[in-house]
Amino acid sequence: MVLSVLQKQLRVLPLFEHATIPTKEKFALKAYLDHNFQGLGVLGRGQLFSLFHAEHLVEATKLYEVLIKAETFEEFLDLCHQVRDFVNEGLYVYALSVALLHRPDCKGVTLPPIQEIFPDKFVPVQTFNHALKEAFREPDKEKEIIVDMETTGNIRDPEYNLSYYREDIGINAHHWHWHLVYPATWRPEVTGKVKDRKGELFYYMHQQMCARYDCERLSNGMPRMEPFHDFHSPLEGYSSHLTSLMNGMPYPSRPNDLTLQDLKEVSLQDMERWRSRISDAIHIGHVQDENNHEYLLDETHGIDILGALVEASHESINQHFYGSIHNWGHVITARVLDPDGRFHLNPGVMSDTATSLRDPIFYRWHRFLDNMFQDYKETLPHYRKDELEFPGVEVTKVLVSAEHANNINTFKESAVLNLSHAYEFGRTGDVKVRYNHLSHEPFDYKIEVENHSSRTKPATVRIFMAPKYDELGNELHTKDLRRLMIEMDKFHHDLHPGHNNIVRHSKDSSVTLSSERTFNELAHGEGINEHANEYCSCGWPDHLLVPRGDEKGMPFHLFVMVTDWLHDQVGDHGKTGICVDAVSYCGAKDQLYPDRRPMGFPFDRSIERDHLEEWVLPNMRNTVITVTYHEDVHKEHH
Structure with a gap:
């Protein structure tokens, strides 16, 4: 059958x-x-x-x-x-x-959402306690119970301003899913499937997380984050208010000013040694395997080789020598309170892909790793004009069409999370948590392009956003700006001779996942059919596509570039039609990454001009838009 x-x-x-x-x-x-x-x-x-x-x-x-x-x-x-x-x-x-x-x-x-399988990784323990009491107090088995999510700190900690972002259920679920689609130990010889450009994707996805986090910091009037820089400086504190319901013990809080300690499996000296070996490899331009065979860190494969080395994935060349700096960094940080295990504490949130984004140290640690990748990118030549231009193609106008032109409104929206698939509350009615998350109004990009030639040209449209000013109100120069550029969308479009009007809806972004189905929806067969594009549950949450902005209306660069699709395309893309929802951060499952250019192109390398305007070519357009935050909470969103 x-x-x-x-x-x-x-x-x-x-x-x-x-x-x-x-x-x-x-x-x-x-x-x-x-x-x-x-x-x-x-x-x-x-x-x-x-x-x-x-x-x-x-x-x-x-x-x-x-x-x-x-x-x-x-x-x-x-x-x-x-x-x-x-x-x-x-x-x-x-x-x-x-x-x-x-x-x-x-x-x-389709996988059920991780936040419904292990809600204790997403919901503070006080909220669980509240839900249990309500379930006990309301013995009517059929009735649905909804409790509100508690907060995890207060304004005395400046980092609390960003808890809405770091503790967002959607981005933590995204991080968990990304590591499912790209397991570090994936062995193509066993599974029969190659993960194309997996090392580069590890670099790019985490680079984008750091860029987005800094955009949020600037939106809140805070300085960009200070990268983690050595293994002996005291760390800032963090308390997640999470308790693992698997063993009843909390994820420990980290007081201010603790320093990292050696573990029995790995020492801080190991970490420093690995860091300097990777750094040396970047500066001499190659890595060596166990047999002293050299692999060049060239323009085509260098970033992929380095990504595998830093993550210490199965593809890592000479893991014994270059070590596992990324993974052990997470573990050492998570065990800072109980490094030798004498108190039998749980590790902290940094040890788990579903919880680590909650901790401010996650972003500082990844900025430290990203600085190594950027050191490598600095060794590459600037893009030449002929690598950036698209002869005969001119972007003449870019407009964001929303309630107000060239302004995107952001606000808080309420949503609910069902706890009943994880815990037995002794009732048939569901027990749910109501929480607020940042969201944005839907909008369209309207892009006008002239094709000055007499034939149709297939094109790739690339859209990025970055804040115009730094934390002191100074205009950001390209050196810093390029590292804050967040990819908003990337798609294919045929340019007919003459004038072209391109309209693209924000919901269609190549960065975000289009929808997430709950346990109950899956159990009722919603959205499931033999021919549906498989939904891989990997992708940035749509509600966090746009940075928060501020109440006055925060200026952002909206940068649009049109490139020649014949140079960008990859042979087999689209042949399976599966899992091509959020390709920018997640790739396309079991097939080649659908863009031949380096991830983050054209902002993946340093730019020789100080100001973006001096660098822009006819096939690019930089428009300043504003993002305005409204404090009100919008209605429940299912």
Whole structure:
């Protein structure tokens, strides 16, 4: 019998329900005896699983490879049932998610949102407590209960101004999903699928996170972040107010002024050694493998090689020598309160891809790593005019069409999160949390382009945004501006001879995911059909596409560039039609990254002019727009 996508979806959903509660199934003993599962069950149940921890990752990789290789869908489900109560809960959900995203017979099956599987990674413990009391107080089983999300700090901490952004459920879920689509340990020889430009994508996605974070800081009248710079300076404090409901223990708070300590697995000296080896490789222009074979850090592959080296992914050339600076940085920071494990504390939020963006140190750490990537980019020549221009094509006008022309309004919007798929509240009615998140009005880009030739020219339209002024009110020069440029959209368009009017809706952005389906929607088969473009749940949340701006109306550069699609296109793009929703940050699943140019082009290299206007060519247009923030909260959004 051939199962439909909907039937498979309905068989898969229960694998994620109540993931932290042991089932009553008798599979665990079978898993213990099954030869497939040798080497599993090492990380104890109730421990916090971390993708950044080498030993955890070895076990998780073993499990997802077993699940991907299961010959039939039924066998896959059987293995999932066997292993569910046997391995660590977080490790199980991670491996199951990676397998589902990559099994050919699960094409079209959608992962339920991580925030509904593990809401304790997103919702403060006070809010949970409140929800439990309400469920107890309202014994009517059919009634839906909605409680409000508590806050996690106050104005005495300047970083609190940005908690709306760092603690946003959508961006933390995005980070979790990105690391599912791009597992560090992905082995093409085992899975049969190559992840194109994975190292470069690791660099670019995190570079964009840092750029977006600095745009938010400037929107709030705060200075751009201070990069992490050495392994001995005191760290600022942070408290997430999260408690892991898997083991009942909090993610520890970090008081101000703690310093990093050696762990038994890795020392600060190791970290410094790896940093200087990578830095040396950048300055001599090549890396060496174990056999002293040299790989040039050239314009085409250099950034991809470096990204793999810094992340220490499976593609890393000579991981033994260059180490694993990114991953261990997360782990060392997360264990700063209990480095030798004497107090049996949970690690802090930095250890988990679903929680690490909450902590201000995440952005400082990634800016430190990005500075290494930028050191490499500085070794490359400026783009020549012939690499930037598109002869015969001129962008004559760019307008943002919203309630007011060239102004985008931002505001808070309320949404709800269902807790009932993770916890047994002893009732049939759902228990939900209401929370507010930043959002923006929908808008269109209206772009007018002249094609001065007599034939149709296929083109790529690239749209970026960056603040016009720094924290002191000075105009940003291109040296700093290019690192604040956030990609807003990138798409293909055919330019007919003469005048072309291009209209593009903000909802269609190549950066954001178009929609996210809840557990309940998936259980009712909403949006599921055999031919739907598979929704991969990886992508920046649409509500955070536009930076917050400020109440006065904050000026931003809106930069539009039109390039020659014949130079940009990649041979096989679009052939499978799957997972091409948020390609800028997530790539296109199982196929080549759909743009031959370096990610972030043309802002990925230094620019020889101080002012953007002096550098702009006819196929580019820089328009100043404003983003105006309104304090009011808009209605609930499902």
